[in-house]
Amino acid sequence: MKLLFLACLSPKTGNHTTAERIRSHIESAGHTCELRDAAAFKSPAEVANLISRHPPFEGALAIHLLRAGSLLLDINVPFGVIFGGTDINEDVKVEQKRVVMEQVLLKARFAVAFTDKLKEEAELFLLSQSSKIYVQPQGIQTEVSEKFCWAEFLRSSEWHRDNPLNVLVVIGPRIDPVFTVEVEAVVKKSAGVFLAQERSQRELHAAMKRCFTVVNSSVSEGMSAAILEAMDLGVPVCARDIPGNAAVVHHEFTGLLYSSPQEFVHQSQRLLSDHELRERVVRNGKLYVEEHHGLKQERETYQRLVDTLLLA
Structure with a gap:
């Protein structure tokens, strides 16, 4: 399966690291996952055009319902979304933004929250979509460079x-x-x-x-x-x-x-x-x-959810 993955990819940020880790989980299951910076697109139409190019993408994924998920509203392939944190903690307070995020959540095949609290907040502020919201904490793996100096x-x-x-x-x-x-x-x-x-x-x-x-x-x-x-x-x-x-x-x-x-x-x-x-x-x-916060559980969750995008 060929997937488009949209996220905010400012270099050396937590968002970038998280997106790269999830991409590796998906590709380890044999899929092709193309990671793109959401900031590179000006409208949902641009993403829809990219999706339809040959060979076309068969599904999509986005981190942050507003910044990235809103760009998937015009595509004709199934997609999933991952709550970023600021979308639920801050953006829902603005009516115009909240309406857009509701549209994204309604159209998404699934949504992932990092914590139970984030899921509860999403259910409270957005149209109830409890059955499609899964909780999966971030997986952590640390590596230390021996060359760093203070x-x-x-x-x-x-x-x-x-x-x-x-x-x-x-x-x-x-x-x-x-x-x-x-x-x-x-x-x-x-x-x-x-x-x-x-x-x-x-x-x-x-x-x-x-x-x-x-x-x-x-x-x-x-x-x-x-x-x-x-x-x-x-x-x-x-x-x-x-x-x-x-x-x-x-x-x-x-x-x-x-x-x-x-x-x-x-x-x-x-x-x-x-x-x-x-x-x-x-x-x-x-x-x-x-x-x-083990990588194994995180990997299995995302691989299982991506498989749902293959369903008719």
């Missing part, structure tokens, strides 16, 4: 010299130009806070291994692969207490949750001083990922 981040700072542990390094691509300017302005005023360019996944995992903790400060998440990767690498997680994070970070068991800057500082200080707490969340986080 030296470039250790710039002069009184605060850093007094306590080298108190350094916050923000790693990632500059996707939103306006937000990037805001972040850079704040960082310039903040001793011990550094910005770093995006890294390959193996280099990022090496950076995580050298950290005392991995922080997730998102205000909206579907399922953070970075949190799961940190757990798998044996690094404690301190994450903002939002539904997407709380679905995988169980406070004081697999990680720590915070709801305010003051609470973040408090929880971080606990990790520094309470070795028993640190060891507990590291041990339980590792076990949690091994039990609930």
Whole structure:
């Protein structure tokens, strides 16, 4: 079966990594899966034209109901969708966007949510399509590069010299130009806070291994692969207490949750001083990922769902 797979493919982002992993699952079952960046298409008509080219695509898949799924509304082959997180957490709040996502969900053969909570939210805000929404957590596999070095981040700072542990390094691509300017302005005023360019996944995992903790400060998440990767690498997680994070970070068991800057500082200080707490969340986080986020289950789920696209 020849499949078109649409996703937001900004380089070295979680979306890109997730899409590549799912594509490999599909192709390991003998299908052809062509991954394309949703941002490259201006309208559903462009995707419909691509689908019909010879040899034609026989099915399609999309991550994010609005950004990618909406581009599949004009195609005449069966398709499935995967909730991205922001589509259910944020986009449903806008009536015009919600209507489009309802159309996508109605036409889709199946939909995948990373968590039970995300499925519940989809059923609440969109037209009830419970029977076609499946829950499949992200599968995690970590690889560490041996060549990564932190030296470039250790710039002069009184605060850093007094306590080298108190350094916050923000790693990632500059996707939103306006937000990037805001972040850079704040960082310039903040001793011990550094910005770093995006890294390959193996280099990022090496950076995580050298950290005392991995922080997730998102205000909206579907399922953070970075949190799961940190757990798998044996690094404690301190994450903002939002539904997407709380679905995988169980406070004081697999990680720590915070709801305010003051609470973040408090929880971080606990990790520094309470070795028993640190060891507990590291041990339980590792076990949690091994039990609930294996690649085998994820691979089998997507292969089974793609097979449903072959049905008349």
